[in-house]
Amino acid sequence: MTKVLSPCLFVHGCGGSILYGKDLLTGKTTQIYPKLLGGDKTSQRFMLVDLDSNANTHQRDQTTEVYAPQDNYGLYACATLLPQLQFMHDYHAYFIDIQKLLKKNGYTEGKNMFGYSYDWRKSIIELIPSFLERVEEVYQISGQKRLTIISHSAGSLIVRTAFALIPDFFSERIKNWIGIASAFQGTSRLLDCWLRGYALGIPEMFVKRRTFRELQLTCQMAHWLIEPLHFRDEDSTSKYIK
Secondary structure, X not given: OXXXXXXXXXXXXXXXXXXXXXXXXXXXXXXXXXXXXXXXXXHHHHOOEEEOXXXXXXXXXXXXXXXXXXXHHHOHHHXXXXXXXXXXXXXXXXXXXXXXXXXXXXXXEOOOEEEEOOOOOOOHHHHHHHHHHHHHHHHHHOOOOOEEEEXXXXXXXXXXXXXXXXXXXXXXXXXXXXXXXXXXXXXXXXXXXXXXXXXXXXXXXXXXXXXXXXXXXXXXXXXXXXXXXXXXXXXXXXXXXX
């Protein structure tokens, strides 16, 4: 008897997917995150953003465009962040090991295994429409089978926010939700980003701290990772950070 597998959708966190940058003047497209050689100069041109009065994200350099590649049904960009490296697996691997495990157990890309890769510099509100489209697409491709979502860090905030906004939509389409290290309580790493700069694990020899500090100060996703005030007691001490 053939086992019926619930379709699986991966949702990565902040900094959890490859980003491509397109030079609108030359038409050239290249991987801009993560990037080692020339990473700081590239980040200053492609990664920095500004916000409008509605808190929507816009490229600071208007001659550039940034997006997450959707190759392999959205799985490629969040599998391994530096696919050209054949060594230092733990340094650049992301969802690749879970994907390999699912494939060993009968899952197939594009049939019952998908990824939602996105520009993680944007706010969750900006990302909700494309996330809904992805869920609906997977739901229809898989023959209207209810999904299992596997999310990490800020990806879980996207899922939770979407659930809260449109509960009926998700109750019909979602079977299970697995959140890994979900950032529901905020993240202390954000303070490090704002105070000293933190290039999401990329050594400073490749990307300067001050460059990513500037990005994190205007990156809308970072503001969603602030510790909520109601997670503190009346004496203002944190309930979770001891």
